[in-house]
Amino acid sequence: MATVTDAKLVFLLVALVAGTSCTAWDLSGLRMPTERAVQAAAERLVEGADAAAPLIHALRPLVGSAGDLGRRGGVPCDSWRLAVETYNKRDWRTVPAKCEKYVGNYMMGGHYRSDSRAVINEAIAYAESLKLGGNGKEVWVFDIDETSLSNLPYYATHGFGTTLYNSTSFNEYVLEGSAPVLPETQRLFNKLISLGIKPVFLTGRTENQRAITVANLRRQGYSGWMNLLLKPVGFKASAIAYKSGERKKLQDAGFVIVGNIGDQWSDILGAPEGARTFKLPDPLYYIG
Amino acid sequence: MATVTDAKLVFLLVALVAGTSCTAWDLSGLRMPTERAVQAAAERLVEGADAAAPLIHALRPLVGSAGDLGRRGGVPCDSWRLAVETYNKRDWRTVPAKCEKYVGNYMMGGHYRSDSRAVINEAIAYAESLKLGGNGKEVWVFDIDETSLSNLPYYATHGFGTTLYNSTSFNEYVLEGSAPVLPETQRLFNKLISLGIKPVFLTGRTENQRAITVANLRRQGYSGWMNLLLKPVGFKASAIAYKSGERKKLQDAGFVIVGNIGDQWSDILGAPEGARTFKLPDPLYYIG
Numbered sequence: 001m002a003t004v005t006d007a008k009l010v011f012l013l014v015a016l017v018a019g020t021s022c023t024a025w026d027l028s029g030l031r032m033p034t035e036r037a038v039q040a041a042a043e044r045l046v047e048g049a050d051a052a053a054p055l056i057h058a059l060r061p062l063v064g065s066a067g068d069l070g071r072r073g074g075v076p077c078d079s080w081r082l083a084v085e086t087y088n089k090r091d092w093r094t095v096p097a098k099c100e101k102y103v104g105n106y107m108m109g110g111h112y113r114s115d116s117r118a119v120i121n122e123a124i125a126y127a128e129s130l131k132l133g134g135n136g137k138e139v140w141v142f143d144i145d146e147t148s149l150s151n152l153p154y155y156a157t158h159g160f161g162t163t164l165y166n167s168t169s170f171n172e173y174v175l176e177g178s179a180p181v182l183p184e185t186q187r188l189f190n191k192l193i194s195l196g197i198k199p200v201f202l203t204g205r206t207e208n209q210r211a212i213t214v215a216n217l218r219r220q221g222y223s224g225w226m227n228l229l230l231k232p233v234g235f236k237a238s239a240i241a242y243k244s245g246e247r248k249k250l251q252d253a254g255f256v257i258v259g260n261i262g263d264q265w266s267d268i269l270g271a272p273e274g275a276r277t278f279k280l281p282d283p284l285y286y287i288g
Numbered sequence: 289m290a291t292v293t294d295a296k297l298v299f300l301l302v303a304l305v306a307g308t309s310c311t312a313w314d315l316s317g318l319r320m321p322t323e324r325a326v327q328a329a330a331e332r333l334v335e336g337a338d339a340a341a342p343l344i345h346a347l348r349p350l351v352g353s354a355g356d357l358g359r360r361g362g363v364p365c366d367s368w369r370l371a372v373e374t375y376n377k378r379d380w381r382t383v384p385a386k387c388e389k390y391v392g393n394y395m396m397g398g399h400y401r402s403d404s405r406a407v408i409n410e411a412i413a414y415a416e417s418l419k420l421g422g423n424g425k426e427v428w429v430f431d432i433d434e435t436s437l438s439n440l441p442y443y444a445t446h447g448f449g450t451t452l453y454n455s456t457s458f459n460e461y462v463l464e465g466s467a468p469v470l471p472e473t474q475r476l477f478n479k480l481i482s483l484g485i486k487p488v489f490l491t492g493r494t495e496n497q498r499a500i501t502v503a504n505l506r507r508q509g510y511s512g513w514m515n516l517l518l519k520p521v522g523f524k525a526s527a528i529a530y531k532s533g534e535r536k537k538l539q540d541a542g543f544v545i546v547g548n549i550g551d552q553w554s555d556i557l558g559a560p561e562g563a564r565t566f567k568l569p570d571p572l573y574y575i576g
Contacts, residue, residue, distance in 0.1 A: 058396055059438055059468045078399075079406035085374050086567045088407045108346055109365075118367035119376045150347055180347045279374045 031198030046161060077102035081283045087265045092286050095161035103160040103283050107152055113152060113184070115281045120184040123261060123278045124191050130258055132196055138256045139226060140192050141247060141274055142185070143262035144203040146282045148181035149216060161284035174205070175211040181220035185261070185280070198226040202246050202267075206233045206285065239287050308348045313522060354383055361453060365390035375553045380574050383395045383449035391448040391571050395440055397521040401472070403569045408472040411566045412479050418546055420484055426482050429535060430473070431550035436568045437467035437479060439503060449572035462493070469508035473549070473568070476508060486514035490534050490555075492575065494521045526573050532558030541554040 075083075077099035083089040095103050106112055132138050142148050154173040156160060173179075174241050189199050200280055207230045214228065229246050236246070242267065247257055260267070260274030263282035268274070298465060326328045363371075365387035371377040383391050394400055420426050430436050442461040461467075477487050493501055502516065517534050525533070532553065535545055539560050548555070548562030551570035556562070 058398070058401055059440070059471060075406040076402050079402040082370070082373060082403050082569070083406040084405075084408060085370060088410050089568050090410075110346070113346055114367040114450050115366050118363040118371040119374075121363065122371060122376050122378075152347070186391065247395060278376050281370070 004197075006281035016231055026143070038138075073151070076116060079268070081106070084283055084286070085279070085281055090265075090286070091288055093161075097162050097281065100160050102160045104156070107160065107285060108218035112281060116182065116184040119261075119278050119280055120188050123188050123259065126276055127192055127195055127197060127259065130195075130197075133256070136196065136198070137254055137256050138196070138258045139198045139200045139250060140203050140259040141200050141250075141257055142189065142225075142262070143206060143264070143267045144201055144213065144217075145179075146182075146183050146284065147261060147267070147280055148180050148189070148201065148222065149181060149220060151179055151284075153178070155179065155284050156287065165285065169211075174209060177216040177219065179216055181222070182280075186221060188261070191227075192259075193224045199224070200226050200250065201228045202243055203229070204231055204239055204242070206231050208233050214260075240270040243267060243273065247272050247274065307336075345366060347435070347538055352498075369394070372571055372574070373567070373569055378553075378575055382452060383447075383571065384451050388448050390452045391450075394446070394571060396444070396447065400569060404470065404472040407442075407566050407568050408476050408528075411476050411547065414477070414564055415480055415483055415547065418483075418485075421544070424484065424486070425542055425544050426546045427488045427538060428482070428487045428547040429488050429490050429538075429545055429549070430477065430513075431552070431555045432489055432493060432505075433467075434470075434551035435549060435555070435568055435570065436470060436477070436489065436510065437508060438470050438471050439572075441468070443572050454575065461499055462497060465504040465507065467508070468506055469510070470568075474509060476549070477513075480547075481512045487512070488514050488538065489516040490531055492519055492527055492530070493515070493517050494523075496521050512525065527552065528558040529555035531555060532560065535560050535562065562564070 007266075010107070035046055080096060080099060081103070084092070094258070130138070140199075144149055151170075151173065152168060158169070173200060187266070193200055201217075203213070209227065210230055213230070217225075225238070235242065247260070250257060257272060257274035259278065261278040262268050263280040263281065265279065266286045268277035268279060268288050297485060347452075365384070368377070368387060369391075372380070374489075387538060394480035415428070416425070416568040433439055439461065442458060446454070446457070480487055489505070491501070498516065498518055501518070505513075519530060523530065534547070535558075540547060545562035547564050547566065549566040549568065550556050552575045552576050553567065557566060
């Protein structure tokens with residue numbers, strides 16, 4: 001019999017949660033597993049020494065219920081998120097209600113941040129590898145919302161994407177001009193300027209939000225962008241059509257779009273995409 | 289003081305591991321957190337009631353070391369995997385050595401399977417939504433390795449992608465014809481046939497592997513494909529160029545590629561891509 005004090009048990013729980021690849025907040029996801037799941041986990045632990053054996057389990061057809069995997073039509077929230085990030089899942093309107101806590105944990109813990117960091121590390125390595133023409137024509141396109149600035153303070157109080165988009169309350173939030181910086185993106189932004197590549201903001205925000213957007217960007221430490229392209233009020237087009245059209249204008253004006261980064265696939269699809277594109281994570285909403 | 293028996297403690301550990309969104313195998317990832325990480329986790333637990341407060345932590349610039357996030361240049365293995373799956377990370381040659389256990393756990397536990405399931409659910413929903421022309425011209429392109437068949441038995445005994453590709457030993461494995469089915473993909477394959485959409489295999493495997501590939505596919509329960517397109521021996525071209533060229537031929541022959549599924553971005557990039565593409569997970573290797 002092992003004797004564990006309350007303090008040690010709490011430490012053990014915190015250590016487990018903080019020490020796995022789960023977010024540090026993932027206590028909400030804890031639940032008692034089914035007897036079968038425990039049995040299966042135990043078998044895998046025992047069989048761990050023989051790497052090929054559990055294959056038989058992993059790849060054989062699923063029959064009946066086997067925990068998350070067996071839920072009729074359902075997938076675990078992290079598989080939903082991967083399907084979103086890889087553009088397998090499209091045209092979704094809200095985060096599944098059952099995934100509110102998962103998405104909240106993901107966004108508020110370290111997971112979102114480290115996923116963003118992995119993207120920015122690649123973007124910086126790519127930027128540093130470029131040979132520039134020396135004529136100052138290279139630009140890099142940045143989306144704003146969930147790319148350069150974060151609306152997480154809004155979404156954290158609006159169900160983490162589980163409720164339908166409300167333009168009234170969201171625009172009120174935008175007009176506060178208080179959206180915090182996404183520090184990883186800012187690291188790329190500043191690196192590009194130091195390399196001589198000019199940042200261009202290209203956003204679905206509308207022209208009448210220019211002043212507050214500039215103020216918000218400046219307050220959060222952004223400076224030195226070449227251009228801030230906002231959508232004309234009342235402009236009707238898909239995000240892909242609007243943004244690729246604006247990139248075409250940049251290209252026609254003699255600029256070379258060496259990079260393009262956004263949180264939505266609609267930021268980075270549609271010719272000219274830019275010589276290389278980067279997709280930041282965003283499990284909160286979808287813009288087609 | 290709480291008293292916990294050994295059996296209960298083991299159950300608790302198994303329950304924690306099986307019950308979170310981590311893979312059921314993630315024991316290897318457990319490690320003692322730094323004092324600072326524990327402190328931060330504790331703070332987040334306390335502050336959990338106020339959803340906006342931890343934002344300040346999550347988004348402020350990182351200074352110094354903070355566990356995984358602070359590792360110089362490094363990112364956690366799940367952020368590496370997401371960067372791979374979203375095509376942010378390209379042209380990589382091997383899985384990082386430190387991620388061998390992570391990738392092993394991912395592939396052998398339920399995680400790979402549920403991520404695949406999420407993709408296939410979307411593909412089937414899309415296929416069911418199609419209005420077919422009634423002339424039998426609709427086809428769906430399937431990659432083979434890590435899409436229709438799994439080479440996990442090989443990779444499980446070769447470091448889960450952490451060692452450089454060895455064409456000799458891999459081709460020996462292929463010639464055994466023993467690669468197991470990926471059951472989620474087979475579910476899509478059979479659904480398409482029932483809907484009247486013709487599956488076409490398009491693979492980087494070479495023509496001299498046709499017989500064993502057919503035998504392997506049949507043994508694993510595949511039947512009813514329209515065509516199996518293998519690469520001519522000695523054919524030199526990138527995967528994107530080869531595969532998009534073959535898709536062009538299909539299109540020129542009057543077929544409509546309504547879908548295209550693979551585990552590599554090089555399976556689904558390059559016009560004509562197909563009306564809709566699906567990216568299955570693959571953290572084991574990269575084909576450009």
